[in-house]
Amino acid sequence: MRCTRRTFTVLAAVALLAATAACGGSDDNGKPSASGSGGTTTVKLGLIPIVDVAPVYLGQKKGFYEKQGLKLAFTQAQGGAAIVPGVVSGQFQFGFSNATSLMVAQSKGVPVKAVANGVGSTGKDGADFGAVVVKKGSPIRTAKDLEGKSVAVNTLKNINDTTVRESVRKAGGDPDKVKFVELAFDQMPAALDKGQIDAAQVVEPALATVKAQGGTVIASNFVDTAPDLTVALYFTAAQYAQQHPDIVKKFAAATEESLTYANSHPDEVRQIVTSYTEIPQATLDKVVLPAWPAEPNRASLDRLAQLGQGDGLFAKTPDLDTLLP
Structure with a gap:
């Protein structure tokens, strides 16, 4: 599903889909499946194939989820806007989404609930895991x-x-004059190199790929938005959280342990990334790892909500007290 204007209609409708699914009582509608003699519960997790989600892959490998009686079944998607409907409709029990997608969904009446922190900015200008980049030799120098x-x-x-847009604004430009186009992260390096786009907002490992091609970082958009910005969170459907509080609690505990472990074991993070992305080792060694705090940065999320409000993304002001863990 692409995040065009039609996405907002879909997001509004998915709340009704979720309610219908919940009433149906089918095993496919948001219910985890039990497997194994040890009583392990398999839950489906919707993800984007980027460095951000390395901790959950690493946590699965290290047995943190198994310790909680869980097994993760991973499904990849292009972005949080596609994962949100999948979680609410019961396709996945949990999902990974940028914070703005969750705010947009909630403002449209879609019942989502964040359950664990996901990923955060390093807070270092020019040395973050996400950035605005241009190709080698581009005349573009600043946002x-x-x-x-x-x-x-x-x-x-x-x-x-x-x-x-905030980076452009801070650099003295008019963000309304920027032409945004939609493209999957893994397609951005090639499109940039071929001149099909003038610039790209990329995250790792695509950022390292662009740099390997001679590309240049012209802005650290997450850093420009807020110090130590909470970029994404793990979430579930509000009704699922009410019906399966024990599983949600176990998932949150295992994810927090995974985040903490990833922060202190960067070499293992880089290695696990090779299990779900295709990236040369030489490029992977240069990847800038994000921060994985155990808790979201509320002040940064308030700022993100404020900017989204100014951009007209929300039908009504998001209720962060209800949305956040």
Whole structure:
């Protein structure tokens, strides 16, 4: 599902889909499956194939989820805007989504509930895991120069174009003059290299790939938005959280342990990334790892909500007290 204007209609409708599914009583509608003699419960987790989610892959390998009686079944998607409907309709029990997608969903009446932190900015300008990049030799030098230029983001009207707009604004430019186009992260390096786009907002490992091609970072959009920005969270459907509080609690505990472990074991993080992405070792060694705090940064999420409100992303002001863990 692409995050065009039609996405908002779909997100509004998925709340009704979720309610219908919950009444149906089918095993496919949001219910985990039990497997194994030890009583392990398998839960489906919707993810984007980026470095951000390395901790859950690593946590599965290290047995943190098994210790909680859980086994994760991973499914990949292009962005949080596609994962949200999958979670609410019961396709997945949990999902990984940028914070803005969750705010957009909640503002449309879609019943989502964040259950664990996901990933955060390093807070270091020019040394973050996400950035706005241009190809080698590009005349674009600053975010202000993006006026009238095409900038790729993985989903439209979401966290990445909102934060890029803030970078443009801080550089003295007019963000309304930027032309955003939608493209999957793993397709951005090639599109940039071929001149099909003028710039791209990328995250690792695509960022390292662009740098290996000679590309240049012109802005750290997450850092420009807020110090130590909480970029994404793990979430579930509100009704699932009410019906399966024990599983949600176990998932949150295992994920928190995984985040903490990933923060202190960068070499293992880089290795686990090779299990779900295709990236040369030489490039992987240069990947800038994000921060994986155990808790979300509320002040940064308040700022993100404020920017989204200004960009007209929300039908009504998001209720972060209800949305956050």
